[in-house]
Amino acid sequence: MDRAPKSSVRTGLLIAGIAAAAYPLLLRRWCLTWGATAEEAESALPGDELLPDPGLVATRAVAIDAPPGAVWPWLVQMGSGRGxxxxxxxIENLFSLDMHSANEILPQFQNLKTGDVLPLGTTGPRMRAEIMEPEQALVFRSEDGNWVWAFVLRSDGETTRLISRNRIAAPDAGPLGRLVNLLIMEPGSLIMERKMLLGMKERAERLARTG
Known part of the structure; x- marks a missing residue:
């Protein structure tokens, strides 16, 4: 009677073990550089100097069939209780982040300035706008200095590359904490950020079409 459940448990543990071994070797770089070219992943971007020695760097990107002017408004209105x-x-609101993704430009949130602080919910980190170069770069840094999140726009005149780079200080959390970060937090961040980048792509392209 107990053989089938025990066999299932062993199979599950084997699959988990294979995944844990394969991810760092085969999938981690793809996870941390989804959508980015090798040049984008390796080049210096605005905001790198704000956290020069991070424990983790993730650079992800998407191509948008719209000019930077159609992308920028969606960036500056981001945040809890904003866009x-x-x-x-x-998923965001499971952690009480008060995220409600807007499908239109919100004029009341278009006046973001350097030095403005955006909270991530009531308990999340407070992110300060450190660099603002309209239609080129928007960089946030957490008030504790452990997280820098940069958005960079590069255009060839027809399309725009939206590059997102997270630089995160990773204090030693012990073996279990490092394993959780490696196998759960990193893939989880890809799921959320991929959706975010594609969400901005869809909105910016629609805005460009409708003017």
């Missing part, structure tokens, strides 16, 4: 993050709101 949201264009990702899975229901």
């Amino acid at each position: 949201g993050a264009y990702t899975y709101d229901w």
Whole structure:
């Protein structure tokens, strides 16, 4: 009677073990550089100097068939209680982040300035706008200095590359904490950020079409 459940448990543990071994070797770089070219992943971007020695760097990107002017408004209105993050709101709000992704430009949130602080919910980190170069770069840094999140726009005149780079200080959390970060937090961040980048792509392209 107990053989089938025990066999299932062993199979599950074997699959988990294979995944744990394969991810760092085969999938981690793809996870941390989804959508980015090798040049984008390796080049210096605005904001790198704000956290020069991070424990983790993730550079992800998407190509948008719209000029930077159609992308920028969606970036500056991001945040809790503002335009949201264009990702899975229901997941964000499990952590009380008050994210409600807007489908239109919100004029009341278009006046973001360097030095403005945006909270991520009531308990999340407070992010300060450190660099603002309209239609080129928007960089946030957490008030504790452990997280820098940069958005960079590069255009060839027809399309725009939206590059997102996270630089995160990773204090030693012990073996279990490092394993959780490696196998859960990193892939989880890809799921959320991929949705965010594609969400901004869809919104910016629609804005460009409709003017």
